[in-house]
Amino acid sequence: MSLERRKTREVTVGSLKIGSEHPVVVQSMTNTDTRDVESTVAQIEELVEGGCELVRVAVLDEQAAWAISRIKDQVSVPLIADIHFDHRLAIKSLEAGVDALRINPGNIGGAANVDKVVDAAKAHNAAIRVGVNSGSVEKALLEKFGGPTPEAMVESAMHHVAMLEKRKFFNTKISLKSSSVMHTIDSYRLLADRCDYPLHIGVTEAGTLLRGAIKSSVGLGVLLWQGIGDTLRVSLTDDPVQEMTVAWELLRALGLRDRGPEIISCPTCGRTEIGLINLVEVVEKRLEGVIDPIKVAVMGCVVNGPGEAREADIGIAGGRDKGIIFRKGKVIRTVKGGANLLNAFMEELDNFLIERNKG
Incomplete structure (x- = not known):
C-alpha cells in the first residue's frame, strides 16, 4: 500500500522541487x-555521500555569509542559510548565492527589514523557510495559549507566513519543531489543515544517536504515514552524517524512498551458533558506499534462514559447522567450517555487486 501525501504547492530550492508531487x-x-x-565543504561532501539532498549552514556573522559563495563553488547540493534576527546577514547570504533562508520574518526588526529580505529573496530566486521552535514562540502567544502549545506554534507560523504573503512572496515552506514528540505531531497536524505550503518536519533536540533515532522515527513516522512532510531532518546529537542512515531507513520502512542496501538480520537467540552480531557489522561495513537499493540477509539459522528472508537478493545463514549462501531463498553455496563462511559470503557478495553493476 502506498501512502497518500498531503497535497501542497510546489517550492523551488536551487535545483530541487519540493512538495507533494x-x-x-x-x-x-x-x-x-x-x-x-x-x-564545511568536507562535511557537506560527507553528507551528500550519505544521501543528504539539502544542507543548512549557520550564518553567525558577515564573514560566514560571504563564505557561502566559496562553499557554493565546491558543492552541488542546495544550501540554506540559518539566520537569527539579523536581516543584513540574510541579504548578504543571498548575495553570496545561498538557495534558501531559514528565518522568522517577525524577528528581524520590523516591516522595512522584511521588505528588504523579501526583495532580495525574489531577486535571487531563493526560498524562505519559516521555522518556529517551541522556544521561539512570541511572548503574546505564550500568554494567550498558556505556553508553547501546538496552537501557539501554528499561530506563530501563520503570522510569519502572512508577512511574506502580504509582500506577494509564496516560495515558502514551514517547520514547527519541539523536543516533545506529541507536541510535534499535534503541531504539524494543525498546520497541515491551515495551509498548503510544503512542510519541513523534525523533532528538535531529539538527543543522542539511539534516543534521537527513536524519538525522530516515532514522530516523523507518524506524520509521514499520515501524508504530512515534504522535507525532513533527523536531528541527532552526533555526527550529522549519522542522521542520513536513520532518515533513509525511516523513508524505506514507509515505502516512500529507497536508497542503499536494506540489511535483514534476525535477532540473536539460544539457537544461534555463529557470531551473528559481528557478522552483521562486517557486512554493513562492506556495503558502505553502495547506493543501489538491494536486500541483504544475515541470518543465524541454517534451517529457517533462507525461508524467512526469501525476498533478499543475497543472504547468508550460519550454523556451528556449516553455513549457506542463498539468493532469493535458493541456496547457491554451502560452506563447511564457520571460519570460512564470512570469506565465502564476501566473495559471493562482491560477485553479486559486479553482476548488478554490469546489468
Whole structure:
C-alpha cells in the first residue's frame, strides 16, 4: 500500500522541487564553523555521500555569509542559510548565492527589514523557510495559549507566513519543531489543515544517536504515514552524517524512498551458533558506499534462514559447522567450517555487486 501525501504547492530550492508531487527530501545541517570553508565543504561532501539532498549552514556573522559563495563553488547540493534576527546577514547570504533562508520574518526588526529580505529573496530566486521552535514562540502567544502549545506554534507560523504573503512572496515552506514528540505531531497536524505550503518536519533536540533515532522515527513516522512532510531532518546529537542512515531507513520502512542496501538480520537467540552480531557489522561495513537499493540477509539459522528472508537478493545463514549462501531463498553455496563462511559470503557478495553493476 502506498501512502497518500498531503497535497501542497510546489517550492523551488536551487535545483530541487519540493512538495507533494516530488519525493520527500532528506536534509541535514553542518556543525562546522561556516567561516572554515574547507571543513564545511568536507562535511557537506560527507553528507551528500550519505544521501543528504539539502544542507543548512549557520550564518553567525558577515564573514560566514560571504563564505557561502566559496562553499557554493565546491558543492552541488542546495544550501540554506540559518539566520537569527539579523536581516543584513540574510541579504548578504543571498548575495553570496545561498538557495534558501531559514528565518522568522517577525524577528528581524520590523516591516522595512522584511521588505528588504523579501526583495532580495525574489531577486535571487531563493526560498524562505519559516521555522518556529517551541522556544521561539512570541511572548503574546505564550500568554494567550498558556505556553508553547501546538496552537501557539501554528499561530506563530501563520503570522510569519502572512508577512511574506502580504509582500506577494509564496516560495515558502514551514517547520514547527519541539523536543516533545506529541507536541510535534499535534503541531504539524494543525498546520497541515491551515495551509498548503510544503512542510519541513523534525523533532528538535531529539538527543543522542539511539534516543534521537527513536524519538525522530516515532514522530516523523507518524506524520509521514499520515501524508504530512515534504522535507525532513533527523536531528541527532552526533555526527550529522549519522542522521542520513536513520532518515533513509525511516523513508524505506514507509515505502516512500529507497536508497542503499536494506540489511535483514534476525535477532540473536539460544539457537544461534555463529557470531551473528559481528557478522552483521562486517557486512554493513562492506556495503558502505553502495547506493543501489538491494536486500541483504544475515541470518543465524541454517534451517529457517533462507525461508524467512526469501525476498533478499543475497543472504547468508550460519550454523556451528556449516553455513549457506542463498539468493532469493535458493541456496547457491554451502560452506563447511564457520571460519570460512564470512570469506565465502564476501566473495559471493562482491560477485553479486559486479553482476548488478554490469546489468
